[in-house]
Amino acid sequence: MSESSLKARAETASLLRQSYGAQADLAPSPKLPVGISAIDLMTGGLPGGAITEIVGPASSGKTTFMLSVLETATRSDLCALVDASDSFDVISADDAGVVFNNLLWVRCKSDIDKAIKVTELLLRGGLFSLVVLDLGNVPIKYIKRIESATWLRFRRGLENTSNALLVIAQQSCAQSFAGLVLEMNKEKTVFSLNGGQNKKNNPPFANLLQGLQLRTGQSRPFAFNAKADFYASIPYR
Amino acid sequence: MYASIFTSEAAGKNTLHKIACQFSPLIEEINDQTVVFDIEGTSMLIGTCRDVAKAIAATATEYDIVVNIAIARRPDTALLAAQFMSGITIILPGREAQHLSSLPIEALSSCLNSSHNKQKAFAEREAEQFADVIDTLLRWGIVTFKDFTRLSESSVSARLGPFGLKLHRYAKGIIDRPLNIKNKSAELDQSMDLDFPIDSLEPFSFVLHRLINQLCSEAKSSGLAVQELQLKLFLEDKTECERMLRLPFPTLDERSLLSHLMLVIKSDPPLSPIISLALSADPVKPRTAQPGLFEKGAPEPEKLQLTLSKIERLVGADNIGSPTILDTYRPDGIALKKFEVIRSTRSGSSSRGKLIAEKPKPSNPRIALRMFRPALPANVREISGCPTAVSAKTVEMQQGVRGSIVNFSGPWRTSGEWWGSTVWERDEWDIALGDGSLYKIYRDLRSNSWFIEGVYD
Numbered sequence: 001m002s003e004s005s006l007k008a009r010a011e012t013a014s015l016l017r018q019s020y021g022a023q024a025d026l027a028p029s030p031k032l033p034v035g036i037s038a039i040d041l042m043t044g045g046l047p048g049g050a051i052t053e054i055v056g057p058a059s060s061g062k063t064t065f066m067l068s069v070l071e072t073a074t075r076s077d078l079c080a081l082v083d084a085s086d087s088f089d090v091i092s093a094d095d096a097g098v099v100f101n102n103l104l105w106v107r108c109k110s111d112i113d114k115a116i117k118v119t120e121l122l123l124r125g126g127l128f129s130l131v132v133l134d135l136g137n138v139p140i141k142y143i144k145r146i147e148s149a150t151w152l153r154f155r156r157g158l159e160n161t162s163n164a165l166l167v168i169a170q171q172s173c174a175q176s177f178a179g180l181v182l183e184m185n186k187e188k189t190v191f192s193l194n195g196g197q198n199k200k201n202n203p204p205f206a207n208l209l210q211g212l213q214l215r216t217g218q219s220r221p222f223a224f225n226a227k228a229d230f231y232a233s234i235p236y237r
Numbered sequence: 238m239y240a241s242i243f244t245s246e247a248a249g250k251n252t253l254h255k256i257a258c259q260f261s262p263l264i265e266e267i268n269d270q271t272v273v274f275d276i277e278g279t280s281m282l283i284g285t286c287r288d289v290a291k292a293i294a295a296t297a298t299e300y301d302i303v304v305n306i307a308i309a310r311r312p313d314t315a316l317l318a319a320q321f322m323s324g325i326t327i328i329l330p331g332r333e334a335q336h337l338s339s340l341p342i343e344a345l346s347s348c349l350n351s352s353h354n355k356q357k358a359f360a361e362r363e364a365e366q367f368a369d370v371i372d373t374l375l376r377w378g379i380v381t382f383k384d385f386t387r388l389s390e391s392s393v394s395a396r397l398g399p400f401g402l403k404l405h406r407y408a409k410g411i412i413d414r415p416l417n418i419k420n421k422s423a424e425l426d427q428s429m430d431l432d433f434p435i436d437s438l439e440p441f442s443f444v445l446h447r448l449i450n451q452l453c454s455e456a457k458s459s460g461l462a463v464q465e466l467q468l469k470l471f472l473e474d475k476t477e478c479e480r481m482l483r484l485p486f487p488t489l490d491e492r493s494l495l496s497h498l499m500l501v502i503k504s505d506p507p508l509s510p511i512i513s514l515a516l517s518a519d520p521v522k523p524r525t526a527q528p529g530l531f532e533k534g535a536p537e538p539e540k541l542q543l544t545l546s547k548i549e550r551l552v553g554a555d556n557i558g559s560p561t562i563l564d565t566y567r568p569d570g571i572a573l574k575k576f577e578v579i580r581s582t583r584s585g586s587s588s589r590g591k592l593i594a595e596k597p598k599p600s601n602p603r604i605a606l607r608m609f610r611p612a613l614p615a616n617v618r619e620i621s622g623c624p625t626a627v628s629a630k631t632v633e634m635q636q637g638v639r640g641s642i643v644n645f646s647g648p649w650r651t652s653g654e655w656w657g658s659t660v661w662e663r664d665e666w667d668i669a670l671g672d673g674s675l676y677k678i679y680r681d682l683r684s685n686s687w688f689i690e691g692v693y694d
Contacts, residue, residue: 036602058674063605063694071598078536078578085610089691090560090571092605097598100559104576106548107556118548125544127536136607136694139631189669191644207646209667209675212604212693232602 004223030162032130034065035072038228039216043180046130048162050179051154053220055172060184061214062136062168063089064232067096069166070132074099077129080122082106084115085137095235104128112142116150123157123165135169143173151177172219181220187229188213209234238286239416240293241273241315243305253304256296260289265312265416271320273312275416290325309333313348314410320347333410338383340408342374348407366400373397382408425463425518427451434473434510438503441511446495448516453489461520462487466498468516472509480505485577486538487521493539500546536578545576566653567661568690569608604693606677612688613638615678624666627678629689638689640670648680667693 031045046052046069054062070093073079079102081088086107093100108115115133122131135143151174154165167174172181193207211233218226240260242253253272257264260283263275276289283289286308297304307318309328314337318326321340328336346367373396379385385408394402406412427448435441445468456463464487468480482498548557558573615629615638624642631637647666654660662682669675675693680686 035598057672058692059694061604061694063607064602067605068602087607087610087691088560089606089608090562092603093560094562095599096603096605100561101577103559104545105558105560105573106552107573108552109556114551117551121544121547121551125540127541127544137609186673189644189673189675191646191669205647205649207644209646209669209693211601212675230602232604235599235603 004225032069032164033072035068036065036228036230038230039065039182042216042226042228043182043218046164046166047179048164049158049160051151051158051165051167051174051177052180052182053167053169053172053174053178054182054184055169056184057170059189059212060186061212061216061232062184063092064096064212064214065182065184065216066132066134066136066166066168067093067098069130070103071097071099073130074102078102078104078127079130079132080104080106080128081132081134082108082115082119082122084108084112084133084135085110087134087137110138112138112146116146119165120150120153120157123154123163126157126161126163129163130166131163132166132168135167135173138169140171143169143171146173148175148177151175178220180218183217183219185215185217186212187215238276238308238310239273239312239315240276240289240306240308241271241312241319242293242297243271243307243316243319244297244302245270246302252300252302256293256300256304259296260293263416263418265418267316271316273316273319273416276308286327287325290327294325309410311410311413312416313407313412313414316347317344317407317410320344328410334382334386334408337408337410338381338386340382342371342380342382342385342408344382345371345404345407348404348412363400367404370397370401370404425452425455425520426515427455427517428513428515430513431511434512436510438499438506441502442495442499444514445498445516446491448514449491449494449498452516452518453491453494456518456520457489459520460523462489462523463494463518464488464521466494466516466518468498468502468514470507470511471513471515472507473512474509476509478507484542485575486542487524488539489523490539493543496543497546500543500550504550538578541578566651567659568651568663569610606691607694608691609689612679612690615687615689617678617680617687624668624678627668627670627676627687627689638670638674638676640672640674642668643671644669652682665690 030048032048033045034040034043054065056062070079070081081103083105086109088105106118108118112135115135119131119133122128155177158165172178189212190210191207192210211231213229213231216228216230242256244253253270254264254266257272257274260279261274261276265273267273279289283292290306290308293306294304305319305323305326307315307322307326307328309315309318310330311333314328314333317337317340318328321344326336374385385405388405390402390405393405403412429444429448431444435444453463464484466482468482470478470480472478480498480501482501484497488494545557555573557576559576561572561574563570563572613629615627617624618626624645626641628639629637645666645668648664650664652662660683663679664682665677665679667675667677677690677693679688679690681688
């Protein structure tokens, strides 16, 4: 959490204690670590019992973030991935260290309605500590058609539990129903030879995609200047 | 003392067993026509051996079958007497050889058919040996038990070996053995004829709930559980249909069984109203689990299975499970396996004996690829063999791609399985477009077509 957030929290706790006594101590909500230290320092992890949204355009690092969370969560808990457009790359997940025995993958084959129904079933069951709804490849116009009542039902399914729902999308869709919204952006693409293609001494196969410099910003709850930078590399076999 | 019942009639299955059950719980079933059971202790309830035999005969009369009854000190002696002597035969201890003396030598084959000879290979070998011995005895002019028992044990052993000696002792009626008692598993069957046809699921679920309750009570009273249910529906149009439910674990949770069975019926409802139904199950041992003190509890299997069944109904059984990587270099060589919770013990090995190796945590987050399934057909403009621009139309829910390529890496050739129909050969490129997005594209060398495999995200 950023310093300003911590200060605001402490002030609120103090005010409540003055009004209602020691019983008003804010109980800390359980947090699920992301696995990326910069983001964990900024947010403290994904809040339990709430919806977290990761939004951003293509190649902004949303899937990298998702796999990092899955890697951390599947080490000790059961997780479910609702793949709305069947875009989950198992090889990338294996490289990221996701434990497949603890992961339930539901392939919805570009059917958003099915993806929403499946997510609701999983949240109602309460058996998975992390449910990921991957809408990352779904065009924005289809995401906008999801009714707000859906997000209300999702939030109700998470109430009084420590389970978390992580939504990956190109644009924020849960709006005020989300407990945490992070915006991802790509700062820089790192090639081994920047602009080296087509040069006489640098054939195109000598130029390797090495990594992405990514930036995460917290947009909800609003925290001034809450940003985290991290570098994601390509795993070459 | 042992009693044996034999009938030459085609008695119903388990009829003789039901008769024997009324006298003793220790019953060995030889076949549908012969049983032998221990009657030790019945003298205090019924009387002498003859009284017991008469009581057995009276019980058999109630079942409407004619039986031979024999009582002897040893089970095989009683078996021989029941099968080859009609009516009631009481063989007092010490007079076995005398009673069996008139039996033909071939009658000894019934001693080999007793159910303690379970292994097929062993039984076949014994049958061969028996045929040899009988052949030898007949050539010697030995045709009855009396002739056989006149030979001394030492001479039988010397000429016919240990197998011949064993038969000699059977003929004398002095072979002792315990009864081979099979624990008869409880049959779980419930059925109901309806007063009027049911054509909707809600009233049907009440009827089914009642049958499941009765079935589970029966299983519980035998210390067993249910893992598989077979439901037979008899319909108004005089047809039948069957539905099967198989769970990955035994259970006695009636609500869970009802929910699963209703899901099965909803996914494939009968075409006509139901007039009668029969529910049966094969009972199994209930599951036991001993979780560790410091271990996080796994979710309840009933709840998990119900959730998975509901999801399966929505997306299909082929689209749900745990991902697994196949042993191939083929692109996207993955599969889905059944999702199961594998507990890990404190020592780090699973309860199934397999080690769930902890994957090492990568030091940096790894760039992930978002796949396009199927790969997006693309138009790629090339200059000197290098891609310069790419465009792909929007397909279903997949967003289209268009832009000039500002940076690229490749080509990386990959090919394989040239020996079969799944052969592939392609050149792969990593490209960066002007809007900052990164894609993995490839040219299929066999069709000379371009595709976008995924986006690095």
